[in-house]
Amino acid sequence: MGPAETVARASVGKRRREVANPQPSGVEWAQEDVSDSEAGPSAPGAERERMAEEDDDIVLSELDDEELVAQMHDDLYDGLKDEIIEGTNILLERGWAPYDVLTTALVGGMKVVGDDFRDGILFVPEVLLAANAMKAGMAILKPLLAETGAPKQGKMVIGTVKGDIHDIGKNLVAMMMEGAGFEVVDIGINNPVENYLEAIAREEADILGMSALLTTTMPYMKVVIDAMVEKGIRDDYVVLVGGAPLNEEFGKAIGADAYCRDAAVAVETAKSFLARKHNQMAVSA
Numbered sequence: 268m269g270p271a272e273t274v275a276r277a278s279v280g281k282r283r284r285e286v287a288n289p290q291p292s293g294v295e296w297a298q299e300d301v302s303d304s305e306a307g308p309s310a311p312g313a314e315r316e317r318m319a320e321e322d323d324d325i326v327l328s329e330l331d332d333e334e335l336v337a338q339m340h341d342d343l344y345d346g347l348k349d350e351i352i353e354g355t356n357i358l359l360e361r362g363w364a365p366y367d368v369l370t371t372a373l374v375g376g377m378k379v380v381g382d383d384f385r386d387g388i389l390f391v392p393e394v395l396l397a398a399n400a401m402k403a404g405m406a407i408l409k410p411l412l413a414e415t416g417a418p419k420q421g422k423m424v425i426g427t428v429k430g431d432i433h434d435i436g437k438n439l440v441a442m443m444m445e446g447a448g449f450e451v452v453d454i455g456i457n458n459p460v461e462n463y464l465e466a467i468a469r470e471e472a473d474i475l476g477m478s479a480l481l482t483t484t485m486p487y488m489k490v491v492i493d494a495m496v497e498k499g500i501r502d503d504y505v506v507l508v509g510g511a512p513l514n515e516e517f518g519k520a521i522g523a524d525a526y527c528r529d530a531a532v533a534v535e536t537a538k539s540f541l542a543r544k545h546n547q548m549a550v551s552a
């Protein structure tokens with residue numbers, strides 16, 4: 268095994284993948300130099316080193332698909348950006364569709380991070396590292412998802428609402444929409460109502476997308492929609508909303524056109540709304 272093939276583990280996994288056989292074929296595990304009893308309670312440094320070594324030298328390219336995806340979930344959990352980049356590239360080289368890499372290896376891994384954050388096992392700094400690793404994988408997939416050659420559909424302005432800095436889901440929706448042929452203008456995070464109103468007018472958008480991940484920030488979507496109503500422009504746009512704490516009922520209650528539970532639903536919903544709009548225009552012409 269050459270050094271280039273070796274994935275150095277920068278940190279000890281906080282939550283190692285449970286494997287039935289701790290030394291699966293094709294995976295090289297570092298041999299332990301010192302046994303537990305030899306290390307003894309008086310050698311915490313040696314013990315830490317031993318644990319770190321156990322984590323070293325997993326060759327991602329030698330894992331089969333299932334093992335690699337599980338390892339990527341672990342690596343995402345541990346915020347190992349370089350390993351996520353390598354894993355993403357390996358799956359693509361093996362012929363995986365970019366969308367499958369995104370949903371299975373990356374979004375799937377983020378679910379575990381989310382659950383442990385909720386349960387107080389992970390904290391903000393660790394989740395930030397995981398988010399950065401996820402973004403590194405997404406950056407590789409972005410041009411591939413946009414390369415589908417889908418016919419041009421329409422224009423969307425998308426942004427996360429005021430008080431909220433979560434942007435992974437929003438970025439994912441933007442990527443998938445671009446891949447489906449939509450032009451997307453991403454206005455980023457923490458957007459006050461003025462930003463949305465200015466952007467949809469400037470860009471002559473067809474669709475406004477708002478994202479919120481916090482129960483405290485999701486009501487702000489209504490502030491934006493109410494401002495659109497007040498200006499008499501609400502019906503000029505299709506308003507789609509999304510984010511983990513939202514649901515269909517909430518979407519209806521605030522006057523959005525639709526709540527979308529994920530990026531794939533967002534694409535389908537956007538397409539069907541624009542098709543309806545074009546049909547109406549054709550009838551009234």
Ligand code: B12
Nearest residue numbers: 381385431432433434435436476478481482509510529530
């Ligand atoms: C990553 C993360 C962070 C990262 C964000 C990094 C980043 N750049 O985004 C960091 C560490 C910064 C963070 C900070 C905080 N977070 Co946080 N975070 C998360 C976590 C673990 C994952 C979110 C994520 O990226 N999911 C993966 C993506 C792919 O999924 P998604 O966002 O849901 O998006 C999909 C759909 O919802 C939909 N969608 C999303 N947006 C849109 C928009 C449109 C238009 C459409 C159509 C669809 C759509 O499509 C997407 C793709 O399929 C969630 C846990 C969770 N279960 O959501 C907590 C979570 C959202 N965070 C939470 C909290 C409490 C916080 C903090 C307040 C913590 C703190 N004490 O400081 C801060 C708030 C900061 C702020 N002001 O915004 C809570 C919220 C609880 C609540 N009920 O409000 C959660 C639910 C964790 C928990 N269970 O406790 N967080």
